[in-house]
Amino acid sequence: MMSPRISLLLSASALLAACATTLNAPTLPMVDTHAARTMVAVHGEALWPGWAEDDRAVLLVAKEAEYLLCAPQQQGFVAVGTEPVTGCSRQTRPVQTPADIAAPSEIGDVLVASIGLPDALGADGIDWQLTLAHELFHSWQDRMPGYNAAVMEVTSRLAPADAGDAGWMLTYPFPYAEAATAEAFAPMAAAAHTYLAATDQAARRAAIVDYLAARHAAEAQIGHEDWLYYEFQAGQEGVARWTELALAQRMAQDDPRYVDAFTERRGGLATSLRAIDRQGIGMWRRNVFYVYGAIEADMLDTLDPVWRLDYPARPFALGEHLQQRLD
Ligand SMILES: [Zn+2]
Secondary structure, eight states: OOOOOHHHHHHHHHHHHHHHHHHHGGGOOOHHHHHOOOOOIIIHHHHHHTGSSOOOOOEOOOOSSSEESSSSSOOTTTEEEEEETTTEEEEEEESSSOOEEEEEEEEEEEEEHHHEOOHTTTOHHHHHHHHHHHHHHHHHHHHHHHHHHHHHHHHHHHHHHHOOTTTHHHOOOOTTTTTHHHHHHHHHHHHHHHHHOOHHHHHHHHHHHHHHHHHHHHHHHHHHHHHHHHHHHHIIIIIIHHHHHHHHHHHHEEEEOHHHHHHHHHHHHHHHHHHHHHHOHHHTHHHHHHHHHHHHHHHHHHHHHHHHTTTTTSSTHHHHHHHHHHO
């Protein structure tokens, strides 16, 4: 039987936990959560038709509990009324997710953007908002018609036979550190730099033509199977990274607080290419594909914004989308 002293300690700690929940609740980034959901509601639809109709559910992982917002009631969660800033339903459960998560998750029958607090992610304010928007985009990707079929096809071609889950997507043995890979990417980087620095449409288009030629040569050198992994990551993560940039750009038109976020993200593409060149693809690993994929999405938008209508049916084929728009 539990001693009265232990019982007293336990009830004291339960009380403290309850106090912490109450005390910490106002420090949750609800204003930034609301801002991220609102920017998707206002600008998301023009970027990705159907996105704004999404329920944009969020799992906020705090220190004392996890909060599921803007989602139908799920098993294992306790409903705690309406969250005043977002106006959304709020449910809570004990913490079971890493504090620094930023990833789409499936909870019961809903796809949610799971995200840790700004402290845990090392990003606050607008940067945290755009990180949440990135994860909301991933949740939306899963609902795009054709997207899951494309993921299944890539999985059937690239995942090891004994892969039980999606972990292979992070550990696929792409030849990051091989000298031939660096050689294959160097002409792509050169053309991408020219594209990013170009100030008129003719120069941009000429740089895209050079880039695509370098891309075809890189595919031939690296091999079609490994290149499919490039296409997969560029199409999934690069386009999500570009979506952050596109949202920041649209927000900045009416709200000067977003100008820096846009400028940093656009300028960050060339900065990242230089860092990859300096530090090596072996160091950056799959993060390299975020950068190239975002640049390719930007190139596609420069050539023809309508590419975004074609994306859901062929999400892991940015090279084909580019070729189609240059033919
Ligand atoms: Zn992502």
